[in-house]
Amino acid sequence: MAKRPTALNMADLASRAGVSIATVSRALSGAPGVSSQTRQRIKDLAQDLSYTVSPDAARLARGSNGRIAVVTPDVAHWFYAAMLGGIVTALHGTDLDVLLYEVKDERERRRFFEDLPARRQVDALILVALPISDDERRRLDLMDVTVVMAGGVLGEHPHVRIDDVTAGRQxxxxxxxxxxxxxxxxxxxxxxxxxYAAPSARLQGFTQALEAAGLEVHPELIVHRRWGSHGGVEGMSDLLSLPEPPTAVVTFSDEVAFGALRTLRRAGVAVPHTLSVVGIDDHHLADMFDLTTVHQPVAQQGAEAGRLAQQILQQGDVSTPHITLPTHLVARGTSGPPPQ
Structure with a gap:
C-alpha cells in the first residue's frame, strides 16, 4: 500500500523559499513587512506545493493568538446585532478569528470579568456599549491586551462612538x-x-437646546422609565395624565418612541397634529413607523472598532484612537408644528 505524502509545514516552505518562518507567515497572511516580489514568490511556491496555511502555525510564528473577543450585552437586539455585524464585516478576510461573549445580566458580566485572566488567549477585546465598573477596568488593564470600546468611552482606551449630547440637542x-x-x-x-452614560448625555443635549431658545425645562416633563418599548408606553401615559401635557416629546431611543406612539394611538391623540414625537437612533423600523429621529451609524461604529483593533494589533498604534462619528436628523411624519 502506497504511503501518503507527508504534509508540508511552514518550516518546510520557509526552507525551500530561503526565508524565515515569520516571513512566510507575513507573506501568506497579507501582513506588512514583506516585499511584493518575495510575497509573490512565496505564494507561487505554496501553490505549486499545494501548501495550506495552518492557522495555529501562523499565529505561533507571529507570536500572537490571532483572536479578538467581542463582548456584548445582547446578540439579538438590533443595535448590538448591527454593531456586531459591522465588526465581523471589518475583520472578514483577515486572519483574525472572532470569539463572541454575551453577558446579558449582572451575574454573567461579573463572571466574565472574574475569569478575565484566563482569557489571555485573545489579542484584543472589543466591548460593545458595555458599562464597566472601576474594578472591571482594572482587570482589563492587567490583561495587557488591546481593548476597544464600540458605542461608548472607556478611559483612554481606543473607542468609536457618537456624541450623545449632540444627538439629544439635534x-x-x-x-x-x-x-x-x-x-x-x-x-x-x-x-x-x-x-449608562447615554441617558444623562442625551438629556444634557435636550436641556441645552431648550435653554438656548429661552425655554424653561419643566421638571415634570422629564420622565425616566426603564429602557425599551414598555418604558415608552408607561412614560407617555404619565405625560398624558399631567394637567397640562406637552405638545412634543423627545424619546431616549426609537424603541421608547414606538411604545409612546402606541399609547398615543390608543388614547386617540393625533400625531403630529396634537403631539409630536422625535426619537434617537434611526432603528431599522423607524421608517415603517414614519418616525422622525436622529440617525446614528451603528454598523459603521462596529466596523471602525474592528478596524481599530486590527490596526493596533498589526501596527502597534494608530494615529486616531478616539473616533466620534456624526449624527443627523431624519425628518419624517411624527413631528410638526404645535396645535393652534
Whole structure:
C-alpha cells in the first residue's frame, strides 16, 4: 500500500523559499513587512506545493493568538446585532478569528470579568456599549491586551462612538424650530446597576437646546422609565395624565418612541397634529413607523472598532484612537408644528 505524502509545514516552505518562518507567515497572511516580489514568490511556491496555511502555525510564528473577543450585552437586539455585524464585516478576510461573549445580566458580566485572566488567549477585546465598573477596568488593564470600546468611552482606551449630547440637542432643536414651547423628554434607565452614560448625555443635549431658545425645562416633563418599548408606553401615559401635557416629546431611543406612539394611538391623540414625537437612533423600523429621529451609524461604529483593533494589533498604534462619528436628523411624519 502506497504511503501518503507527508504534509508540508511552514518550516518546510520557509526552507525551500530561503526565508524565515515569520516571513512566510507575513507573506501568506497579507501582513506588512514583506516585499511584493518575495510575497509573490512565496505564494507561487505554496501553490505549486499545494501548501495550506495552518492557522495555529501562523499565529505561533507571529507570536500572537490571532483572536479578538467581542463582548456584548445582547446578540439579538438590533443595535448590538448591527454593531456586531459591522465588526465581523471589518475583520472578514483577515486572519483574525472572532470569539463572541454575551453577558446579558449582572451575574454573567461579573463572571466574565472574574475569569478575565484566563482569557489571555485573545489579542484584543472589543466591548460593545458595555458599562464597566472601576474594578472591571482594572482587570482589563492587567490583561495587557488591546481593548476597544464600540458605542461608548472607556478611559483612554481606543473607542468609536457618537456624541450623545449632540444627538439629544439635534432632536430637541427640531421641535423648538417647529414652534413648540412645552417639550418633554422621555428618558431611560438601563437594565444594569451600573449607569449608562447615554441617558444623562442625551438629556444634557435636550436641556441645552431648550435653554438656548429661552425655554424653561419643566421638571415634570422629564420622565425616566426603564429602557425599551414598555418604558415608552408607561412614560407617555404619565405625560398624558399631567394637567397640562406637552405638545412634543423627545424619546431616549426609537424603541421608547414606538411604545409612546402606541399609547398615543390608543388614547386617540393625533400625531403630529396634537403631539409630536422625535426619537434617537434611526432603528431599522423607524421608517415603517414614519418616525422622525436622529440617525446614528451603528454598523459603521462596529466596523471602525474592528478596524481599530486590527490596526493596533498589526501596527502597534494608530494615529486616531478616539473616533466620534456624526449624527443627523431624519425628518419624517411624527413631528410638526404645535396645535393652534
Amino acid at each position: 432632536a430637541a432643536t427640531q421641535l423648538v424650530r417647529a414652534g413648540h414651547r412645552r417639550i418633554a423628554m422621555l428618558n431611560s434607565s438601563g437594565t444594569w446597576s451600573l449607569e
